[in-house]
Amino acid sequence: MKTYHSIQYLRAVAAIAVAIYHACQWLDGGFEVGRAGVDVFFVISGFIMWSITAGRPAEPLRFLWRRFTRVAPTYWLITLVMAGVAIAWPAFLPNVHAGWSHVLLSMAFITHRDPIGLPFPVLPAGWTLNYEAEFYLLFAAALLLKEGPRLAVVTAGLTAIAVLGVLVPPLYTLGANAMMLEFAAGLWLAKLVRDKALPGAVVGGVIAAVGLAIFVLTDRPYFGDTLLRPLTWGLPALMLVGGAVALEAGGRMPRWPWLKALGDASYSIYLCHAPASAVVAHLVGITHPLLFGPAAIAASIAVGLACRRWVERPLLALLRGGHGADETSTPSIARI
Numbered sequence: 078m079k080t081y082h083s084i085q086y087l088r089a090v091a092a093i094a095v096a097i098y099h100a101c102q103w104l105d106g107g108f109e110v111g112r113a114g115v116d117v118f119f120v121i122s123g124f125i126m127w128s129i130t131a132g133r134p135a136e137p138l139r140f141l142w143r144r145f146t147r148v149a150p151t152y153w154l155i156t157l158v159m160a161g162v163a164i165a166w167p168a169f170l171p172n173v174h175a176g177w178s179h180v181l182l183s184m185a186f187i188t189h190r191d192p193i194g195l196p197f198p199v200l201p202a203g204w205t206l207n208y209e210a211e212f213y214l215l216f217a218a219a220l221l222l223k224e225g226p227r228l229a230v231v232t233a234g235l236t237a238i239a240v241l242g243v244l245v246p247p248l249y250t251l252g253a254n255a256m257m258l259e260f261a262a263g264l265w266l267a268k269l270v271r272d273k274a275l276p277g278a279v280v281g282g283v284i285a286a287v288g289l290a291i292f293v294l295t296d297r298p299y300f301g302d303t304l305l306r307p308l309t310w311g312l313p314a315l316m317l318v319g320g321a322v323a324l325e326a327g328g329r330m331p332r333w334p335w336l337k338a339l340g341d342a343s344y345s346i347y348l349c350h351a352p353a354s355a356v357v358a359h360l361v362g363i364t365h366p367l368l369f370g371p372a373a374i375a376a377s378i379a380v381g382l383a384c385r386r387w388v389e390r391p392l393l394a395l396l397r398g399g400h401g402a403d404e405t406s407t408p409s410i411a412r413i
Contacts, residue, residue, distance in 0.1 A: 083321035083330050084121055085340030091117040092343040093378065095202070096350035100373040103354065103363045110296040115205050116259055116306070116314040118347075122209060123263020124270075124318060126216055127228070131271055135220040143397075144213045148344075150392040151384065152206060153184050155348050156199045162352075163199070170355050173199060186210035188252040196250040202351055211238065211252055212260045228268060232261045243304065255304055259311040266319050270326070281323025288316030339378070345389050346381030353380040 091114035098111025130140065163175040174192040182189045183198030188207040191197055197204050212235070219231045235257045242253030249255075269275055276284070291313035300309040324330050339346070354373040363369045 083325040088343040089339035092346040096377040113310040116310040119259035120263040123260035127267035137217040137220040146396040278327025278329040285320025288313035342385035345384035349380040350377035
């Protein structure tokens with residue numbers, strides 16, 4: 078299985094982009110396109126799932142176990158910490174509220190409305206994991222089929238979920254979201270890679286550059302708040318990921334160990350960035366943006382790296398019987 082450093086690079090960029098966006102929310106807002114880091118993650122997730130299962134024996138239960146051990150333990154631990162902080166210090170993150178049903182639904186990856194009516198779990202960034210869980214369950218069910226029709230069936234299922242959200246608007250913010258189509262985009266991209274149908278490095282570089290340019294041009298909140306998000310941010314996310322993979326396949330992707338290390342820790346950075354920024358906001362204040370902004374991003378990265386080393390990896394090793402403690406030695410596309 079080929080190792081794609083570009084995937085890890087983009088995971089690092091996506092996690093930090095989301096962290097910057099949320100840090101800006103403590104100030105006057107801005108960098109709205111940072112939210113599109115989630116769209117990049119969704120495309121990458123679809124890409125990875127097809128890459129690690131295509132051409133191999135179908136093992137739905139093993140697939141679900143590996144996804145569970147990769148995602149749930151660290152998320153659960155941080156969720157419980159956040160719930161405890163919300164009870165002891167409500168002003169820490171004013172939009173976070175605790176309650177037994179809210180905590181349990183959050184840990185079960187079930188999208189619901191929190192005590193103030195917002196569709197977020199205890200750890201707000203965890204809403205994306207609820208969407209990931211939907212995708213994993215659908216994909217695991219499709220593993221019961223032969224590989225031939227599997228891609229079409231998963232695509233049809235994701236499309237049906239998106240259409241349901243459009244037809245029944247209350248469900249749109251509760252998991253039946255058009256963003257589910259971005260997982261399908263990643264699946265098809267991975268199939269193109271397996272079929273050796275990617276463009277060359279030069280064309281790939283142009284595609285990635287155009288995708289990045291679209292992100293720059295769509296740095297406005299309304300581009301991520303409509304039914305068109307799979308086009309306004311999902312399409313450039315696909316272009317960025319596909320272009321980067323084509324560049325690497327053509328031997329044009331540099332090796333940046335520091336960026337790969339951030340990509341390895343991207344999940345922990347994503348989970349930890351909101352509480353890390355909140356600590357900085359309460360310690361140094363937000364009246365000096367040039368101080369708060371860099372400090373919040375640095376704290377998000379530092380706490381994420383620490384969480385990766387001392388929480389995420391040990392928990393993974395414990396649940397996998399000593400295997401998977403350090404997945405940096407495995408192909409990057411298997412890292413989720």
